[in-house]
Amino acid sequence: MTERLDARALNRATLARQFLLERTGASVLDVVGRLCGLQAQEPQEPFVGLWSRVSGFDPAELSRLLEQRAVVRLHLMRRTVHLVTAGDAWDWRPRHQALLRQRILGVYGRDLAGLDLDELAAQARALLSDGRPRSLGDVGRELAGRHPDRAPRVLGEAVVAALVPAVQLPPRGTWGSTAGARYLTLSQWLSRDAAPEPPDGADPVGEDLVRRYLGAFGPAASADLRAWCGLAGLPRAVAAVRDELVSFRDDRGRELLDLPDAPRPGPDAPAPVRFLPAFDNAILGYHDRSRIIDHDHRGLSVAGARVVLVDGRVAATWTGGAGGVDVTPLRPFTRAEHAAVAEEADHLATFIAPPGN
Numbered sequence: 001m002t003e004r005l006d007a008r009a010l011n012r013a014t015l016a017r018q019f020l021l022e023r024t025g026a027s028v029l030d031v032v033g034r035l036c037g038l039q040a041q042e043p044q045e046p047f048v049g050l051w052s053r054v055s056g057f058d059p060a061e062l063s064r065l066l067e068q069r070a071v072v073r074l075h076l077m078r079r080t081v082h083l084v085t086a087g088d089a090w091d092w093r094p095r096h097q098a099l100l101r102q103r104i105l106g107v108y109g110r111d112l113a114g115l116d117l118d119e120l121a122a123q124a125r126a127l128l129s130d131g132r133p134r135s136l137g138d139v140g141r142e143l144a145g146r147h148p149d150r151a152p153r154v155l156g157e158a159v160v161a162a163l164v165p166a167v168q169l170p171p172r173g174t175w176g177s178t179a180g181a182r183y184l185t186l187s188q189w190l191s192r193d194a195a196p197e198p199p200d201g202a203d204p205v206g207e208d209l210v211r212r213y214l215g216a217f218g219p220a221a222s223a224d225l226r227a228w229c230g231l232a233g234l235p236r237a238v239a240a241v242r243d244e245l246v247s248f249r250d251d252r253g254r255e256l257l258d259l260p261d262a263p264r265p266g267p268d269a270p271a272p273v274r275f276l277p278a279f280d281n282a283i284l285g286y287h288d289r290s291r292i293i294d295h296d297h298r299g300l301s302v303a304g305a306r307v308v309l310v311d312g313r314v315a316a317t318w319t320g321g322a323g324g325v326d327v328t329p330l331r332p333f334t335r336a337e338h339a340a341v342a343e344e345a346d347h348l349a350t351f352i353a354p355p356g357n
Contacts, residue, residue, distance in 0.1 A: 008267035010291040016263040018282045019053035037084035043173040045277035059175035066170045073168040075161045078230040079103040104162035111154040121163040133182040206237030217285045219258035227287035271312035273344045278304040324349045
């Protein structure tokens with residue numbers, strides 16, 4: 001009989017995979033890879049996400065990895081900006097090409113109607129071939145010279161967010177930077193002509209994506225995998241690796257798949273207070289987010305709220321700046337919970353405080 005895992009057991013599994021039960025001593029590069037990247041639409045948010053996961057996290061290390069091109073920022077899962085390793089950018093960006101194009105048409109279909117997008121992409125590649133970093137606005141204005149009846153903003157976003165694999169260059173995304181986004185193509189930034197093609201009849205990239213997702217987020221349903229990456233074409237990859245996996249049932253009877261040797265702590269494993277940044281994938285990585293956030297508060301996960309985990313679940317929101325960290329509970333705290341939240345908030349306030357404060 002298939003074992004059942006209740007919401008609390010799933011919660012502890014998620015926290016363990018996400019390094020939120022215990023901070024890890026692994027390198028920042030390794031953690032970014034094992035988490036399958038970090039959602040990075042807001043450039044400074046990954047720093048808090050890594051601070052909550054990595055022992056002794058030094059924000060300068062992430063900045064160095066960006067500058068050394070070991071990690072990159074680009075539009076990927078769900079057409080949002082993600083921070084991923086250079087290797088994952090190469091492997092995963094081609095897998096998302098159809099999705100990104102579909103999503104941009106979903107947003108700007110009327111504005112782009114009648115325009116040959118393949119021709120637009122070719123024009124953009126020719127434009128960017130000189131190796132000069134450009135902003136989205138720069139790209140749009142230069143392409144508008146060829147397409148004067150189109151809005152430059154739409155042309156620029158269509159190119160850098162979908163049609164051409166493009167990377168946001170540092171100092172965008174480095175610690176404390178407010179720099180705007182400037183772009184080069186992925187192949188220019190990483191000095192490689194093309195991503196590898198999978199062998200005929202196989203989809204190793206898709207199969208690896210399934211394994212990697214389960215390693216970071218499992219046990220999970222196929223619907224959770226689709227919600228995380230936005231891809232609709234993964235059933236074949238799931239089927240290809242299914243014999244490697246174990247299965248469970250959740251409280252609703254859904255089948256959940258997982259890697260056999262992945263950590264699944266018991267439901268009574270202690271979960272310390274953790275502060276999460278906006279759009280953290282520990283929450284957004286699922287279709288069914290009930291393992292970590294109550295239905296009544298689900299909207300916070302897509303509204304950009306920064307949240308506090310207490311006993312492993314979203315129990316408060318927080319804001320922070322030069323004046324410290326302010327916490328707004330979503331439910332009453334016990335005295336012990338209040339003290340634990342206040343202590344972690346003080347640590348976070350020290351981390352995010354501007355130099356010299």
